[in-house]
Amino acid sequence: MHSVYSFVTGPMVWVAFGVFVAGCLFRLVVLLSQVSRKEPFIFSYMNLKWSLRSIGHWIVPFATVNWRRHPVLTVVTFVFHICLFLVPIFLLSHIVLVDEAWSISWAALPDGLADALTLTVIACCLFFLVRRIRSPEVKFVTYPSDYVILAIVAAPFVTGFLAYHQWFGYPVMFILHVIAGEIMLIAIPFTRLSHMLFAVFTRAYMGSEFGGVRKAKDW
Amino acid sequence: MKKAAVSLILILAGCALLMAAAAAQEDMVVVDPGPFENPQRPPSTFRHEEHNLAADIWECNVCHHVYDEEGNLLDDESSEDMRCVDCHFLEDTGTQPGLMKAFHLNCKGCHIKEAKGPVMCGECHRWRQPAADGPGAG
Numbered sequence: 001m002h003s004v005y006s007f008v009t010g011p012m013v014w015v016a017f018g019v020f021v022a023g024c025l026f027r028l029v030v031l032l033s034q035v036s037r038k039e040p041f042i043f044s045y046m047n048l049k050w051s052l053r054s055i056g057h058w059i060v061p062f063a064t065v066n067w068r069r070h071p072v073l074t075v076v077t078f079v080f081h082i083c084l085f086l087v088p089i090f091l092l093s094h095i096v097l098v099d100e101a102w103s104i105s106w107a108a109l110p111d112g113l114a115d116a117l118t119l120t121v122i123a124c125c126l127f128f129l130v131r132r133i134r135s136p137e138v139k140f141v142t143y144p145s146d147y148v149i150l151a152i153v154a155a156p157f158v159t160g161f162l163a164y165h166q167w168f169g170y171p172v173m174f175i176l177h178v179i180a181g182e183i184m185l186i187a188i189p190f191t192r193l194s195h196m197l198f199a200v201f202t203r204a205y206m207g208s209e210f211g212g213v214r215k216a217k218d219w
Numbered sequence: 220m221k222k223a224a225v226s227l228i229l230i231l232a233g234c235a236l237l238m239a240a241a242a243a244q245e246d247m248v249v250v251d252p253g254p255f256e257n258p259q260r261p262p263s264t265f266r267h268e269e270h271n272l273a274a275d276i277w278e279c280n281v282c283h284h285v286y287d288e289e290g291n292l293l294d295d296e297s298s299e300d301m302r303c304v305d306c307h308f309l310e311d312t313g314t315q316p317g318l319m320k321a322f323h324l325n326c327k328g329c330h331i332k333e334a335k336g337p338v339m340c341g342e343c344h345r346w347r348q349p350a351a352d353g354p355g356a357g
Contacts (some may be wrong), residue, residue: 002334092259093340100323103311110260166341176340 001171008178009097016182023189024197031201042205045212054207055200057219064219073131079123083117088156088181090114092166112163118161125154145191152187155180248348254304254318260344261324274336282325290314 035042057063067074088094092108099105109117129150132142161178163167187193195202210218225250249262271277280297287293298306316324326343332337337343 002331002338004333005338096319096323100320100327104276163341166346170341171339 001175004175008175008182012179012182016185020185020188024194025187027189027194027197031198046204047208047212050207050211052207053211054218058203066219076124076127078129079120083121083124084153086120087114087117115161115164118157118164122154122159122161122185125150125157133170137151149187149191149193152180152184152191153193156184228260250322254302254309255307261346263326263343264345264348265326265343274333286315 005073049159058067061078062071086109090107090109091114092111094107095108100152100181129147132146132150133137159173159180163170163173166173184193188196206218210216234263247265247267252258252262266283276282278297279299280294281302283297285296285298285301303321304318307316307318309317309319311320312316315321326336327338330338
């Protein structure tokens, strides 16, 4: 188990973060080069003011008609995304490991709160799963890969929760948790999870077109 | 005569202290969490005598080390008569790790180097203590 531990918490972490960062840069470069090759006129109406106006509306809960039309989805979406970043970045055990490696540390969430927020993320994932199955308009645009992506996102939280509580086969659960996190990082640039990178561009594009060309609100 | 009696009492008291310390080490099942203000995890499982037998450690200063002012390890000195927190305060001081980091680096660092003993959080910080098992089990 020592060699597995050393591998997944050593070289694999570098591989995962390396692929994540390089993959994100690659996707962004490809995006911009494709746009400038195929539809360069888009740049002629891209506008910072309209972009920020659109991003500003969509980043605030209930600030758009669509958010207001789906209040439950809105709350779940915002809570999910906030916890998704909050928990891993401010988790004590993650900070402890970074501190031991590089002597860098920052404030941590109390473990009890992090535990509750982890359960929140898992509950949100279940909501998204049920929504995909039950809601016809979502089911219509769902590919099998969307379930895999949802599982990739849920896995680090489920395994982290079980490892923290040491309920089933602790050492194996710990290793699975580390691997699940690494898989998620690697998957971000190459799956629909890349909306983490592209959402801001999509919104900026929509905002610019609606603001500058159609002279209409896009919220 | 009186001097001899005082010496004898002192020697006996010294022996009693040493025995108490040894007994305390034998009884020790977890690392003392006393210095920590708001510990988030259960104290680390640690049975001093069992650990040293299993790990074949016979010198105190393998763990109870002493560093000089310049940060050099002093090979022939040991610090088992001190508390860890006497040097390793709750926060890092310069390059000297704070108490939690010192425990982690000392225990886990050696376990990784030797490829023996617990290295994952919950292998030491256990919510439920198993009935009887040796150090490093799990």
